[in-house]
Each structure stands twice: as C-alpha cells, then as structure tokens.
Amino acid sequence: STTFVRTKVTLPDLKYDYAALEPAISGKIMELHHSKHHQTYVNSYNDAADKLSAASNTGDVVAQIALQPLINFHGGGHINHTLFWENLAPKNSGGGAPPSGELSKQIDSTFGSLEEVKKKFNTALAGIQGSGWAWLVKDTQTGGIGIKTYANQDPVVGQFKPLLGVDAWEHAYYLQYNNRKAEYFTAIWDVINWKAAEERFAKA
C-alpha cells in the first residue's frame, strides 16, 4: 500500500513592513491580513491535509472527498495570499512602476495600453459578487494573457497561470475603505509589483 507523506506549509514572511504599502493599504490591514487571515489559512490547510493523509492511508474515500472543500478553501487561501504579498511592493521598491519587457508588449497588444488593462481589471473586481479575487493570467494554451475572476479562495489552476492578483474580499480593505471598494481598487495600483508579474509570465 502507499503511504502519503507531506510537509506542513508555513506563513511566508513579507519582504516589506506592514506599514510600507501606505497610503494605499494601511499597516493595520496588512498586519491583520497577513498575521491573522493568511495564518488561519495556513493552519487550517495543515489540519485538513493531515486529516487527508490519514484518510488516504486507511483508504477512506468518503472522508477524503469530504475534506476536498477544506483543502480547496484553505489551500487556495494560502496560495492566493502568498502570490498577493509578492505582487505588492512599496513605492520605493518598485510598487506602481509600470511593467516592461515581454509582459508589457503582451499587455499593449492584448489590451491596447496599461491604462486599459487596469480599467478592465477594476471592472472585473467591481463585478465580483461576495468574496473573490481578480487575476491577470497567462493562458498556457494560447500563450496569451487575460483577466479572470475566481470566487472565494478558488486558486488559479489548470490551463491558466496566475500573473498578478488582487484580493477583493472585504477583509482586504474594509478597515480603511469601508464599503468604498472602488477607491481601494484604484489606490492599490500604486503598490502593484509588476516585476513579480513579469517573472511569472516568463516562467509560465
């Protein structure tokens, strides 16, 4: 029989201080978002993965299936937030600086301009009902790029590869922007780290 072994996931450190993304995103939000919300996804994923290992080892298929939504939700939450912290940066570390290279060319040919892709991205964000994320993605079938939204913590998987994501869950902005999410969607571009998106595009 096969034994499933796995290592625990851990909360990644941020490359910047909690307050470094101000005024776009407050230090208070960053601290809660990273040390509480993301930490909970990490803990809950590890717990669910442990249970999944145990169920796999005893061949309990029903239990494995019952754990899938928890793996999806908390594992997705961990993946999404890990990518998110990397595609944010303080202004003095490249936050807000426009993209260059191949990704920039793709943006221009697909959307017309950087301003256009931001507009479309923000429209996608505004259209999310409930909780979710908007992502700039690479389509591995066509080699092209596009914008997709995902509900809750569903991660970008399969045909699409995540390039750049924005968290539209209320916890991502509520303490600072309350219900005025359009203001958050506008402000966050000042701290978007296009370098991370370029690197992901090259690897995808």
Add this chain to the structure above:
Amino acid sequence: MAYTLPALPYGYDALEPHFDEETMRIHHTKHHQTYITNLNNALKDNNELSTLDVQDLMTRFNDVPADKKPVVRNHGGGHANHSFFWKNLTPNNTALADGPLKSAIEKAFGSYEAFQQAFEKAATTVFGSGWAWLILKDGALKVVTTANQDSPLMGESVVGASAGYPIIGLDVWEHAYYLKYRNLRPDYIKAYWKVVNWEYATKRYKEGSS
C-alpha cells in the same frame, strides 16, 4: 414603483456593545441602500415584478427574465435579506421563551443548546460571503446556509436544500462584523445571541406554519 430603504426599528447605537454603531450605520445606509439602488435599476422597466414586496419577489425569482436574474439574485437578495435582518435584531433581547418555537427547536435538534451549536457551526464555516439561517421547511426546522445574497425564499432550484421559510438569519459577510470583530467571526456569532429578536422569530414561525 421603486423599492426604498426601510427605517431601522431602533437607533444605530441601540445594539451596542454587541453590534457597533458604525457598522450598523454603514451596513444600513451604504450596503443595504446599494442593493436597493441596483435592484431598482434592474427592474425599472418591469412593473409587474418591481411592485411586489421584495420577499414575494424572492419567491417569484424564477419569473425574473433571464438577463435580469444575476442582478436580482444579488441585489434583490441583498434587499430581501437585509430587510429581514433588521427586524430579526432587537435592543430588547430576551431568551427564547417556552412556546411553540422552542418546542419545535427542541424536537428538531434535541435541545436548544444543540440548535445553538449547529447554528454557530454553520455560521462559522460559511466559505466567503453568505448567511446562516434557521428555516422552516415542510413543517420541520433546519439550520442552513446560503452563499452571497441568496435567500432561502428563492426556492430549491436556486438554493437547493437551503430552501425554506426564514425564522432567524445571520449575515456573515465580513462587512457585517469586520470593524468591531476583525477576523474573529466566532466572537460576532456569539454576540448575535444577545441581539436576536425571538419575538419576531416566533411570529415568523407562526406565519410559516399556517
């Protein structure tokens, strides 16, 4: 005829310290108002539907034209759910008194405590945005959840096994609790028992049973 924002039956600070004034104010004047504005916009050319009481609109959801369904689902649901929610809360909270509702709860869950635990678990484990409900369906009480602004009144084709007649409901969208409770949704859920309106719930139970 357009839908309008119903007045709260109490002041914005009336549910302190359990539900904070700032949240009540933003929740009512911004979030709920936005659902109404968008619902009115979607149904502005549909007099037959837009003159229905919003709770009836929910039961008639399948009659909404296909191109309007997504907006009515989110914003009609939002208006219906929040209209219900304000009445479902009270500054004059008391424990659930002995009576038909309490007996029905004990029958369905074994005990009131078991019902509370089931409700708290459901409310805690909603992934993302949604609501937890105690509903009446085919004469029996159930704890269910709905995603986003789905209402149990929308029926089985929309909400499956969560379809039924709402008795109590709790908004677990982050906007309902984040300012005071931050990420600690369980604390918010515990506070709900201090503001839930069992008198209104009893009225709902009697209406739903008739």
